[in-house]
Amino acid sequence: MGRTRVLIVGVGGTIASIATSEGIAPRLGAEMILRKALRGRLPEGVEVEFLDLLRIDSSLMHPEDWIKIARVIYENYRSYDSFLILHGTDTMAYTAAALAFSLRGLNKPVVLTGSMRTLDEEGTDVPKNLWDSLVFSREAPKLGLSGVYVVFHGKVILGVRASKVNSIDPDAFASVNYPYVAYVRDEEVSVQHIPRRQIEEALRLEVGFETSIAVIKVFPGVREDLIEALISAGVRGLVVESYGLGGLPEELISKLSEISGRVPVLITSQPTYGGVNLKVYEVGRRLLDSNVIPACDMAKEAAVVKFMWVLSRESDIGKIREEMLRGYEDEVKPCL
Numbered sequence: 001m002g003r004t005r006v007l008i009v010g011v012g013g014t015i016a017s018i019a020t021s022e023g024i025a026p027r028l029g030a031e032m033i034l035r036k037a038l039r040g041r042l043p044e045g046v047e048v049e050f051l052d053l054l055r056i057d058s059s060l061m062h063p064e065d066w067i068k069i070a071r072v073i074y075e076n077y078r079s080y081d082s083f084l085i086l087h088g089t090d091t092m093a094y095t096a097a098a099l100a101f102s103l104r105g106l107n108k109p110v111v112l113t114g115s116m117r118t119l120d121e122e123g124t125d126v127p128k129n130l131w132d133s134l135v136f137s138r139e140a141p142k143l144g145l146s147g148v149y150v151v152f153h154g155k156v157i158l159g160v161r162a163s164k165v166n167s168i169d170p171d172a173f174a175s176v177n178y179p180y181v182a183y184v185r186d187e188e189v190s191v192q193h194i195p196r197r198q199i200e201e202a203l204r205l206e207v208g209f210e211t212s213i214a215v216i217k218v219f220p221g222v223r224e225d226l227i228e229a230l231i232s233a234g235v236r237g238l239v240v241e242s243y244g245l246g247g248l249p250e251e252l253i254s255k256l257s258e259i260s261g262r263v264p265v266l267i268t269s270q271p272t273y274g275g276v277n278l279k280v281y282e283v284g285r286r287l288l289d290s291n292v293i294p295a296c297d298m299a300k301e302a303a304v305v306k307f308m309w310v311l312s313r314e315s316d317i318g319k320i321r322e323e324m325l326r327g328y329e330d331e332v333k334p335c336l
Contacts, residue, residue, distance in 0.1 A: 013088025058088025096159030160331035208312035
């Protein structure tokens with residue numbers, strides 16, 4: 001294989017930020033980030049071009065921005081071997097999942113990376129994350145690794161399994177209920193696991209995310225009338241973060257069983273690891289007879305994004321349930 005052509009797309013985040021009088025804010029374009037971080041050095045065999053799409057803190061990211069990024073990849077798909085998105089860490093896992101579901105038939109690698117420290121901070125992680133991402137972008141086509149990935153702190157994580165688990169440490173991302181795909185060291189990629197993706201014949205865009213949903217974190221004393229208030233406000237779907245494997249207070253079990261035939265309800269788990277299994281405890285089994293949808297072992301970010309994506313395409317609760325339990329990008333191991 002000859003040189004690997006990588007399109008680097010800048011969208012902002014800490015990796016693009018500098019200190020200002022009003023706090024850290026994204027001000028740098030993709031080319032400047034690369035120039036300052038790597039000082040003109042690139043992994044052997046890599047050729048890069050740049051596109052600055054956005055320059056925002058990732059906490060300001062909207063689904064419309066996911067669609068913009070997906071369109072850039074779609075429109076430039078034939079011209080490049082790999083795509084590298086420079087993104088803020090706070091919503092990186094959400095964007096990774098959105099791209100994975102939107103780009104059906106993706107047969108090239110799309111990498112997201114960022115940093116926990118700015119380029120000007122002591123001990124910045126920008127150079128390492130950039131270098132590792134470019135090395136993986138070069139090696140992935142040779143290794144047959146297509147799809148969306150997060151490359152961070154030397155680890156390669158399948159995009160739909162990534163979750164930010166630390167707000168300050170450079171080792172900020174983990175692979176949830178799923179092996180790390182690879183590790184990057186210097187110019188080498190050590191593959192640990194090959195994802196089982198559904199790769200279709202040709203790339204197509206399937207964008208659209210229903211934003212009229214609500215995410216409810218269960219806590220002792222949560223009131224059941226909150227559910228009805230949300231439905232009255234026009235919410236089209238509910239994500240309920242349960243305790244552990246799917247435990248819920250008595251009031252919510254009754255209320256969710258009552259409304260799940262008319263409003264789709266997705267049950268996720270508050271702990272990062274382990275997922276949901278409604279078959280284990282009596283309180284969970286009482287939900288099995290209703291139409292609630294278990295998120296099984298999905299990462300919370302991917303579960304929410306997939307729910308939004310499915311709701312934008314389906315209105316029948318039976319079909320929504322079927323789609324949520326269907327694996328597109330190795331994002332879920334069905335638990336029913």
